[in-house]
Amino acid sequence: xxxxxxxxxEVVYYECDRxxxxxxxxxxxxxxxxxxxxxxxxxxxxxxxxxxxxxWILTNYHVTISRxxxxxxxxxxxxxxxxxxxxxxYRTFWFYDEAGNELVKIESVFALMDIHTRKMSRVTxxxxxxxESEKISKIRRFGQLTKLDKEKPYTQLPYRVxxxxxDSNQHVNNAIYFNWILDALGYxxxxxxxxxxxxxxxxxxxxxxxxxxxxxxxxxTTICSRHLIQVGDxxxxxxxxxxxxx
Amino acid sequence: xxxxxxxxxEVVYYECDRxxxxxxxxxxxxxxxxxxxxxxxxxxxxxxxxxxxxxWILTNYHVTISRxxxxxxxxxxxxxxxxxxxxxxYRTFWFYDEAGNELVKIESVFALMDIHTRKMSRVTxxxxxxxESEKISKIRRFGQLTKLDKEKPYTQLPYRVxxxxxDSNQHVNNAIYFNWILDALGYxxxxxxxxxxxxxxxxxxxxxxxxxxxxxxxxxTTICSRHLIQVGDxxxxxxxxxxxxx
Numbered sequence: 028x029x030x031x032x033x034x035x036x037e038v039v040y041y042e043c044d045r046x047x048x049x050x051x052x053x054x055x056x057x058x059x060x061x062x063x064x065x066x067x068x069x070x071x072x073x074x075x076x077x078x079x080x081x082x083w084i085l086t087n088y089h090v091t092i093s094r095x096x097x098x099x100x101x102x103x104x105x106x107x108x109x110x111x112x113x114x115x116x117y118r119t120f121w122f123y124d125e126a127g128n129e130l131v132k133i134e135s136v137f138a139l140m141d142i143h144t145r146k147m148s149r150v151t152x153x154x155x156x157x158x159e160s161e162k163i164s165k166i167r168r169f170g171q172l173t174k175l176d177k178e179k180p181y182t183q184l185p186y187r188v189x190x191x192x193x194d195s196n197q198h199v200n201n202a203i204y205f206n207w208i209l210d211a212l213g214y215x216x217x218x219x220x221x222x223x224x225x226x227x228x229x230x231x232x233x234x235x236x237x238x239x240x241x242x243x244x245x246x247x248t249t250i251c252s253r254h255l256i257q258v259g260d261x262x263x264x265x266x267x268x269x270x271x272x273x
Numbered sequence: 274x275x276x277x278x279x280x281x282x283e284v285v286y287y288e289c290d291r292x293x294x295x296x297x298x299x300x301x302x303x304x305x306x307x308x309x310x311x312x313x314x315x316x317x318x319x320x321x322x323x324x325x326x327x328x329w330i331l332t333n334y335h336v337t338i339s340r341x342x343x344x345x346x347x348x349x350x351x352x353x354x355x356x357x358x359x360x361x362x363y364r365t366f367w368f369y370d371e372a373g374n375e376l377v378k379i380e381s382v383f384a385l386m387d388i389h390t391r392k393m394s395r396v397t398x399x400x401x402x403x404x405e406s407e408k409i410s411k412i413r414r415f416g417q418l419t420k421l422d423k424e425k426p427y428t429q430l431p432y433r434v435x436x437x438x439x440d441s442n443q444h445v446n447n448a449i450y451f452n453w454i455l456d457a458l459g460y461x462x463x464x465x466x467x468x469x470x471x472x473x474x475x476x477x478x479x480x481x482x483x484x485x486x487x488x489x490x491x492x493x494t495t496i497c498s499r500h501l502i503q504v505g506d507x508x509x510x511x512x513x514x515x516x517x518x519x
Binding site for chain 1: 285286287290291292293296298299302303305306309430433435436437439440441443446448452455456458459460463481482
């Protein structure tokens with residue numbers, strides 16, 4: 028059984044949108060912070076990992092939302108690195124309210140990237156052992172993702188990568204993509220809907236100086252939005268979000 | 274003597290830039306959070322204030338920086354609402370490191386805005402009394418601000434207001450302006466310099482749907498940058514930042 032790690036978090040106004048619900052970028056950032064704390068506690072922090080010339084990157088998230096954390100409440104966040112194979116680590120996060128109800132579940136896929144070649148690197152025993160994750164041979168798939176269909180109408184907005192979007196891995200932080208993805212839906216849509224599930228796949232790094240396009244297509248019948256982040260013709264990230272009316 | 278309020282804050286990675294220094298928008302957001310906590314403690318929280326049909330807005334900041342808080346450290350933030358006059362409240366924040374050294378001082382000017390007319394409203398005893406601020410008759414000026422000179426060369430970048438930029442006052446949150454102001458300086462400048470002081474004046478609200486321009490002019494001799502945020506020809510915000518080489 029993989030080691031669990033839990034931490035309380037008090038939700039404050041600058042983590043929330045205008046209605047007081049935690050934003051998705053902040054939800055993701057807080058989850059990643061908790062996993063970094065567990066890594067530090069197990070002496071597998073950033074410095075240790077980078078001493079092998081590699082760094083953790085995120086390749087997928089599948090987020091299931093019962094209710095978003097609200098400003099003023101204290102949530103409890105639990106995580107464990109459940110499984111791993113040759114190239115991927117599968118870590119889950121759970122957000123609970125004070126009564127113990129599950130608010131959000133985040134399934135994530137981590138990989139190691141060689142800092143110099145920017146290519147994926149194998150997961151080694153030395154890095155993974157203290158988490159007591161189960162070694163598996165298969166590759167897990169999280170959430171079916173229906174791609175945006177460029178043959179059908181879609182909208183497209185340009186965004187410029189900002190200095191603050193870049194993290195210590197010298198590329199756009201994975202949480203920032205949600206700003207581009209969600210913002211492209213527009214004020215009225217975001218005001219009237221809340222997300223039920225999010226599936227996202229990162230395909231290519233985005234760097235400072237890039238101008239990205241955020242493409243979005245809404246399936247009105249299922250209230251699903253399909254998203255593509257691209258730099259020129261390069262596909263960098265795809266996502267699908269299921270919504271419900273507020 | 275005005276009542277003091279202090280809180281510890283642990284600096285985490287998503288509050289920092291790629292070099293591990295706390296970002297200016299986050300510095301401001303954390304300060305405002307601490308002042309909200311003091312207000313809540315004194316039963317002068319948002320709901321109480323809004324029951325009079327008004328809301329707090331920020332009109333000025335003057336920030337003096339010895340060193341920015343760094344990822345992993347715990348800082349102590351102290352605030353008090355020192356003085357007020359007919360229309361303005363003067364509140365100061367101090368950030369200290371664990372040894373008690375002052376890292377950052379933020380002098381701020383708050384005013385009350387009528388939620389419906391969007392005009393300034395008088396500061397009443399009912400709202401201000403519990404803070405035990407000193408009543409003064411004069412209007413304080415914080416930091417001389419040399420304006421950007423449009424007769425001289427400057428650079429200009431467009432930014433679109435995003436959904437997440439809007440706060441519960443239904444306008445762009447005051448911390449967001451720092452994203453536009455700083456980002457316009459570019460990667461190389463931001464990597465090579467750190468701010469010593471910041472003076473900012475908010476003049477006009479910015480709303481969702483606005484496209485703003487961030488203008489910047491650098492005085493190479495003094496290493497001062499002068500900034501203007503405008504919507505069309507409307508001046509919304511002016512700032513001056515003193516820098517030093519890293």
